[in-house]
Amino acid sequence: xxxxxxxxxxxxxxxxxxxxxxxxxxxxxxxxxxxxxxxxxxxxxxxxxxxxxxxxxxxxxxxxxxxxxxxxxxxxxxxxxxxxxxxxxxxxxxxxxxxxxxxxxxxxxxxxxxxxxxxxxxxxxxxxxxxxxxxxxxxxxxxxxxxxxxxxxxxxxxxxxxxxxxxxxxxxxxxxxxxxxxxxxxxxxxxxxxxxxxxxxxxxxxxxxxxxxxxxxxxxxxxxxxxxxxxxxxxxxxxxxxxxxxxxxxxxxxxxxxxxxxxxxxxxxxxxxxxxxxxxxxxxxxxx
Amino acid sequence: xxxxxxxxxxxxxxxxxxxxxxxxxxxxxxxxxxxxxxxxxxxxxxxxxxxxxxxxxxxxxxxxxxxxxxxxxxxxxxxxxxxxxxxxxxxxxxxxxxxxxxxxxxxxxxxxxxxxxxxxxxxxxxxxxxxxxxxxxxxxxxxxxxxxxxxxxxxxxxxxxxxxxxxxxxxxxxxxxxxxxxxxxxxxxxxxxxxxxxxxxxxxxxxxxxxxxxxxxxxxxxxxxxxxxxxxxxxxxxxxxxxxxxxxxxxxxxxxxxxxxxxxxxxxxxxxxxxxxxxxxxxxxxxxxxxxxxxxxxxxxxxxxxxxxxxxxxxxxxxxxxxxxxxxxxxx
Numbered sequence: 001x002x003x004x005x006x007x008x009x010x011x012x013x014x015x016x017x018x019x020x021x022x023x024x025x026x027x028x029x030x031x032x033x034x035x036x037x038x039x040x041x042x043x044x045x046x047x048x049x050x051x052x053x054x055x056x057x058x059x060x061x062x063x064x065x066x067x068x069x070x071x072x073x074x075x076x077x078x079x080x081x082x083x084x085x086x087x088x089x090x091x092x093x094x095x096x097x098x099x100x101x102x103x104x105x106x107x108x109x110x111x112x113x114x115x116x117x118x119x120x121x122x123x124x125x126x127x128x129x130x131x132x133x134x135x136x137x138x139x140x141x142x143x144x145x146x147x148x149x150x151x152x153x154x155x156x157x158x159x160x161x162x163x164x165x166x167x168x169x170x171x172x173x174x175x176x177x178x179x180x181x182x183x184x185x186x187x188x189x190x191x192x193x194x195x196x197x198x199x200x201x202x203x204x205x206x207x208x209x210x211x212x213x214x215x216x217x218x219x220x221x222x223x224x225x226x227x228x229x230x231x232x233x234x235x236x237x238x239x240x241x242x243x244x245x246x247x248x249x250x251x252x253x254x255x256x257x258x259x260x261x262x263x264x265x266x267x268x269x270x271x272x273x274x275x276x277x278x279x280x281x282x283x284x285x286x287x288x
Numbered sequence: 289x290x291x292x293x294x295x296x297x298x299x300x301x302x303x304x305x306x307x308x309x310x311x312x313x314x315x316x317x318x319x320x321x322x323x324x325x326x327x328x329x330x331x332x333x334x335x336x337x338x339x340x341x342x343x344x345x346x347x348x349x350x351x352x353x354x355x356x357x358x359x360x361x362x363x364x365x366x367x368x369x370x371x372x373x374x375x376x377x378x379x380x381x382x383x384x385x386x387x388x389x390x391x392x393x394x395x396x397x398x399x400x401x402x403x404x405x406x407x408x409x410x411x412x413x414x415x416x417x418x419x420x421x422x423x424x425x426x427x428x429x430x431x432x433x434x435x436x437x438x439x440x441x442x443x444x445x446x447x448x449x450x451x452x453x454x455x456x457x458x459x460x461x462x463x464x465x466x467x468x469x470x471x472x473x474x475x476x477x478x479x480x481x482x483x484x485x486x487x488x489x490x491x492x493x494x495x496x497x498x499x500x501x502x503x504x505x506x507x508x509x510x511x512x513x514x515x516x517x518x519x520x521x522x523x524x525x526x527x528x529x530x531x532x533x534x535x536x537x538x539x540x541x542x543x544x545x546x547x548x549x550x551x552x553x554x555x556x557x558x559x560x561x562x563x564x565x566x567x568x569x570x571x572x573x574x575x576x577x578x579x580x581x582x583x584x585x586x587x588x589x590x591x592x593x594x595x596x597x598x599x600x601x602x603x604x605x606x607x608x609x610x611x612x613x614x615x616x617x618x619x620x
Contacts, residue, residue: 036410087597093409094356095596098552101545102592109586221541225421232414266425273418277403280411 016250017150025198031237047203073203241284330458343562351557354492359420365539367521393521555602
């Protein structure tokens, strides 16, 4: 019983932190442009594959592949933003959904074509494998590493948004896009940068996720639901909300796997539908 | 159109809208051609009719009432499992089983419609998706009832009207699915050309204004959502009955996304868009999936991107635009 509880206590937050990294970009860009980007998971998957192929094909060390995953996802996402997304900012939800589902389908097929449908191996360095024993409890090193990395990034993000000029502009654009434009803020350019940053973080998350949840071509579809749950429950454009929702989701999903494995993801979906019925704008979202 | 309304009033407008055009009659006669021309493809033809019916159900809420659903497979699968289970439990009469499947899906649709009309934008997408995932997971876990991942086996149907055997070549299956599609198409056509249908289009264009002119928008949306759920349930029921098997996949997200793709490809809000989309999509899949089933989704994705960026109203919308341009050229 105690082992279960401790398992939830370590694995839950590690998983939650991972989900936060993966979905925070989606939350901010959705809050800013109201663009329903279902292809967010494709950028995360791209980061994962970049990390794997660099580590295996070019023998890069694991730590060097992480920034590469970030940069690759950010660059590719900017390309998509400029060429495709830009046309549909004022289109209906449906058109945005369809365009991005189309991109998801293409990315899934492309990943299957280039890398095959099998699970990709994680190339975690020796130092991060195994367990550390703390007060008689075994804690996975990689889990700890994930939590630390995600905490550093979260602090960086919050500081960047709260204390820099760029962050102030982003907050202004999320709060009221038209007003921000009126004040002379270049919202489109700002959005491009934010979008790249968010997708880059997703790519980094995708690379970090391999050891914990695996990587195969269906990653983009499988985790799409998780990103959307985190964003919808957390409330659009709210970093704190996204963090809280990601932790809630990570811990409750891990807990239900430990305690009621026969129910599977049922609990998760039921909680999400219930939460959204209660507060359609998310836990921390503003009332519209 | 405007002079028609001026001359004969609202009644005349609805009559003019509902009049059958010769192209429609030709179209429905053409649906009989597979019996003579391609009898070896009747199984595929009946799949097309079922998918078209499912897309038609989605068209009612998406094309006419403007409600986006990423989880309409919930009703499709629910109808399929209902029809399958009824027959497994010993009642193999097709028509009554189908009716029960439709009623079951309608009840589920009615119950969820109260949630659906309260939310919009991302929350709407998430709730429809969430409900579908919820059912999928429930069916997956309740293996004692549904067969779980292996699907529901042991569905045996009695002869249609006590006479027609469910043959291997799909003669009965296609005739049955086509007849169901036609009857429900007539119903859908009647609905959207009624004052109620006009209200729905009004809600799609501007819900606030419809409320201001006194239309009970939420109640109207609940009604059409329930009808759409029933139609989707019947489509699922036909699939279960003609294939005598229910796969867990009938409840999946892929199924929901696929029907959305089909509808948008054909053209939403045009009735025939659902059918044209299903014909093109399933024939193309039948042709290409033999080459490389994985890669098939790449082309679907590309098609979606192209349709959204270049043909915002689907194939039928594009054709209509082309026709209008031709006409303008002629008159000028």
